[in-house]
Amino acid sequence: MFNLRSLCVIVLLVSSPSKADEEAAAEDDEGPAANPVSDFVTSPEFGTLRSVCKPVPNTMGLCSGIGYGEMRLPNLLGHDSAREAQQQSAAWMPLLGKHCHPDTRRFLCSLFAPVCLPEVTAPVSPCRSLCEAVRDACLPVMSAFGFPWPEMFNCSRFPDGSELCIPGERDQTRAEPTDATKGSVMCEVCSPDSEGEQEIQQNFCKSQFAFRLRIGSWSVVRTDVRVVPQGRSRVLRWAGGPEEQQAAMDQSALWLPHGCSCPALDGQLTGSYIALGHMQNGRMLLRRLLKWSRDEKELKKFIRMLLRQDC
CATH class of the missing domain: 2.40.50.120 (OB fold (Dihydrolipoamide Acetyltransferase, E2P))
Structure with a gap:
């Protein structure tokens, strides 16, 4: 159920990683599952960090089966272990149940479990248009429970499409829906x-x-x-x-x-x-x-x- 309690969990998970999670993160980075593909990534948000490719955990409900097998860490939210990313992404599962936008999962996974491309040495960001489309559709659902769009999902931080980024599954020009896509999103009115x-x-x-x-x-x-x-x-x-x-x-x-x-x-x-x-x-x-x-x-x-x- 996507309710006030779920959204509070989101805020707590994002802002307060536990000591156990930090220790687990350190263990994961040294574990044998790490892909040999790795580099050092420098960014104004995270400083200089070792970038590695790791399997997307089967237990990561948000992104398991998303269409690719490996995610790059640290991810775009600063999580430096698969376990930490998995735990914090779980709080966003209720939003998928609201069906507020067909690309909600694609957008969230591009942040929590960015695809690992061997030829690219850093996580690939979602396109700004993808972020804006999901934000515009899902913000009313979140606002109904008194929560704004999180600053960590600020669309202005993502590329405008002139560089490599993850687009939406559908055309992001926001054309009117076709007969094939009309009715594919569940009305907010009609809760389960x-x-x-x-x-x-x-x-x-x-x-x-x-x-x-x-x-x-x-x-x-x-x-x-x-x-x-x-x-x-x-x-x-x-x-x-x-x-x-x-x-x-x-x-x-x-x-x-x-x-x-x-x-x-x-x-x-x-x-x-x-x-x-x-x-x-x-x-x-x-x-x-x-x-x-x-x-x-x-x-x-x-x-x-x-x-x-x-x-």
């Missing part, structure tokens, strides 16, 4: 069941409206998804006036922007949903949509808990 209940609870009082509903159908209108409720929805929260509420209900539609995919709408549209959102340009825009996967008794208990909140 494992974290959806917590996000509904956290955002209930921040939302202009909250409904319990059933869904009759959905369709794509240009780049947006139009969701049509079935029958009468139960209003759990409405922060606007009665006239605005009536006008909104007369529309009989909720909207998901930007054509992203929503697992909650996959398969048969059976059972109950909880929807949170706000009015924008005369439309009811969804901010959270949860398909209830447990029994009716648990749903009623969850709704009672929401209604007890002091909004």
Whole structure:
């Protein structure tokens, strides 16, 4: 789950390496797994350091199977052992689960486990365009939990493409998505069941409206998804006036922007949903949509808990 606790772990891991990690780093640098390819790298950030190539650990969940077998150390974040890089990269795994950008993993691994090219004597940085694309897509997710884009990921420090760098998998000119790529990123609105209940609870009082509903159908209108409720929805929260509420209900539609995919709408549209959102340009825009996967008794208990909140 990508939540406040996970992001706190990120900050702590980046800023506070343990003594055990430092000792392990020293042992790793002298271990037999080091590739003979090595050089001394001088940089204003890390000074003069011995650069070596090491296998990407199979236990490094963030980058295992990324498409290359060896990483160069020290990496671009100053970690000088595979163990240290592995431990600190683990804190970023929850961000992958948010599917905020298709190149998130490529960008993070270019920093934590930069590819080792024998003909290049230093880690290859991500292109600035790759950093900016991932930042622009993922920063809203992080900001929702009160965290800024980390300074260690400052895009201005990376090359603009005029020199060797790691590009995004897709064209970084930020063209409009094609039919083949539309819907390939999961909407932030549609959290997995494992974290959806917590996000509904956290955002209930921040939302202009909250409904319990059933869904009759959905369709794509240009780049947006139009969701049509079935029958009468139960209003759990409405922060606007009665006239605005009536006008909104007369529309009989909720909207998901930007054509992203929503697992909650996959398969048969059976059972109950909880929807949170706000009015924008005369439309009811969804901010959270949860398909209830447990029994009716648990749903009623969850709704009672929401209604007890002091909004």
